[in-house]
Amino acid sequence: MSKVVELCGEIPSNFEKVDFSSNPNFVFENDPVFTAKQLFDEEGNTVFVNSFVECEHYVTGGWEFLPLKNNEVQMLDMMLYVVIALLVFTYSKNFVKRYIK
C-alpha cells in the first residue's frame, strides 16, 4: 500500500495529478465528500487537508509522518536492541562459564 493511499484513502476514480509548478498561486478547493485529514512532517508540524488532491500533494512532498506510528516504530527498534543485548549477555555468560570450566 502506498503512503498516499495509507494516509489519504483510496484514490478517486476521477483523480488527475495537477502540476502546480506552473501556477504558484494555486488554491486547493475543498472536497465536501473528503473527510479532512491531519498530516505531520518530520519536525512534528501539522496541516489539515480538505481534498484528496491536496492530501496527495502534501504526502508526496514529505508530509507523511504519523507521530504515534513513528514513536511505536522507534520503540520497537529500541526493544529489538534490548533483546539482542539480553541475548548476547545470555549466550556470553554461558560461554564464559564453559570456558572457565
Next chain:
Amino acid sequence: MTLKKDYFVYILIILILFLPWFNSDSDQISFIPELSQEDNPFYEINPCKISLFEFFNANKKSLFQDHYFFRPNNDSSINCFGKITGISVQQKNLETEFIVSVGTNSLVNFLLQGSLWLLLISFVKKTNLVAKSNFRFHEIAILATSYLLTYSIYAQQRFYEANIYLLDLSKNSSYILIFLIFLFLTKNLIELYIARSSKLINMVPFIFLLSGIFSGSNLVLFSFIFIYSGIKALFEKKYNKKIVTTYLVLSFWWLINSNGSFYFNPGKFRGFTNSVYEFNSNLYWIIFFLLLVLGVLRELHLHLEYFNLQEFSKYFSISSAVILITGLIGSNFPSLNFLATYYFGLQRNVVELTNPFIFDEFGVKISWRGMSPSSETIGEFFGLCLLINLFSILQKSNLDKYNYIGILSSGIGLYFSDNRTSILIVFVIVLFFFVRANNQVMDIVKKHSKKIKISFSISAIIMLYIFLQTDTYTFYSESLLGNSQLYQYDSIFSSYLNLLNFSFEEENFLFYVFGFFSVLGYLLNRAEMWGIFFARYNPTAMELVVGSGPLTLGQLYGEIKIEDLSSFLLPHSSLLSYIVYFGLLPTIYGLYILFSAMKKNKSNTMFLSVSIYMILNIIKNDSLNYFPVFVLYVYLLIIFNKFSFATEKS
C-alpha cells in the same frame, strides 16, 4: 525451596513489579480529578497520559471498592504501557461501575512477565542431578522451540492482530523481534529448568498458582519446557514409534480436512486452544500437542526417581493456601485483582464475587472460582490437594504443619467452589481409606467378602432393572436429545443431531448407548450443556472416528448455527472435547489404556483413587482443556501408576 541472598535479583523483581505502573506522561497536567460520572471526560481526552499509580493516587477508593474493574489493554502502544488508556462507565442497577483500561503491550508482556517468572524459578535451589545431554542437540532444540513459538504467532494472525499494536504480521521482518524474544525466554528458561529439574518435578502443583500465560497471547511459558523436551525426545528417538506414527498419519488427515476458516476466541482456554481452524494454525497445534505429550513423558521418564510424596504434598498445600488467599484478597481489592491477574499470568481476572459464602435467590450456593478460570476446575484442584494430603498422612502416619495448611485451605476452597462431584468423590475415597485402616471393619469385610459382593451385585441388578422399567428412565434417556432439539436453529440440523433423531426413531444400538449417556448427563446436571453440544456437533463420518485435530474447537463453534444463548457455553465435558479433537477411536483407545492400567495396578490404591477421581471429573468438566490441569493430570497418572506405598517402602 531456599531463598537466595542475591539482592540484585530481589531489586530486579521489585522493579519489574512496580516500575511499569509508574510510567507517566502527565507533565502538562496540573490536576488529576477523581473519577466520577461527571469527570469521566477528563480520562477520555487524556488517554495514555496518567500512570496506573497516579490513577490510584487520585482515586484511592479504586484500591478497595468493588465497582472499579481494571482490565489490561494488550493492544496499546509500548509508550502507553502502564498508563490509563480509557475508562468506560456503566450503570448496573443503582451502582455505577467504572471499567478502567490499563495499557499493556503484548510484546512488552512477553519480556516483562517472562523475566519475572524466570527470576522466580531461579529461586529454586540448583540440583544438577540429571546428566547433561548433547550440547548441539540442546542448542538446536532451543532454536527449534523458538521457531515453533514464532510460527504460532504467524499461524494465528487473526488472534494476534487484535492483540499486538501496529506490528504488521503480514511482513516477515516483523517476526525477527518476536523470534528473538522467544529465543531469549526459551534459552534462559531451559537453562534454569535443567539445573533444577529434579526438584521441580515435586513443584508441579505450582502451575495452578503461577499459570504463566502471557497477557494478550495464546501461549504458556511452561509449555516451552515441554516443547523443548519433546524435540529432544524426537532427536533421541525416545518415543513409542507405533503411537507417533499413528499420530502422524492422523495429522495428515486433519490437515487435508482443514477446510474453511473458523475463528474461536480462546477466552479462558487461552494457552491451550487453537484460535483459528485453518491449515497453518491446525499444523501448529498438531505439532504443539505431539511435542507437549512427548515432552511431558520424557520429563517424567528422566525425573520420576526424584518424586517425593511428602515434598509434593507440601507444595500442593502451599499452592492451595496461596490460591485461596490470593482469590479472597483479589476479589475484594480491584487494584490487587489486576496485578495478580497480570503477574500470575491467569486466563481470566480473579473473580469479582466478594463474598464466597453467598447463595442465590433459590437458595443455591453461588460457586466461587478465586483466581482460577472456572470454579469446577479449582474445585478439582482443592479435591486433589485433599487426596494428596491423605496419601501423605497415610505414608508417614503423622500430620505436619503443611498437612494442616493443605487440609484447611483446600477444605474451605472446595466448599467455596461448590464442586459437589469432587466433594462426593473425596468423601468416598477418605471413607474407603478410613475403613481400610480400621482392622475390625476390615476383618468383617474380609470374612464376608463373598456375601457382600453377591448382595451388592444382586441389589444393583434389581435396582437397574426397576429403573429401566420406569418412566423416569425414559425421561432421563431422552433429556439430551430434547435439549439438542430445543437449541437446534430453524431447519439447520447438525449431522450428529440427524443421526440421533434417526436412531431414536429406529430404536437401534445407538439409541441404547446414547440413552445411557443421556441418563448420566441428566444425573450430572449436564443435560442442557451436552444437549447444546450435540446440537452443534456436525462431524463427517471420518471426523467422528478420528476427529478434527488437537485442541481445535473452531469448527465445532463455527460450522452450525444454533439458537442464541444467553452466554458463551463450552461443552462442559473434557471427554466430549477430546472426541471433537481426536474422534471416537483414539479417545476410546486412550480410555482403554487407562482402564487397563487400573486393572493391572488394582492393588495400588493411590493410583486407583486418583484415576477414578480424574475420570469422573473429566466426564463432567472442561478441565482437560486447561494447560495446568492437563499437565498435572498426566503427571499424577504416570507418577501414581509407578509409585505406591509398597514401592516407597521397598
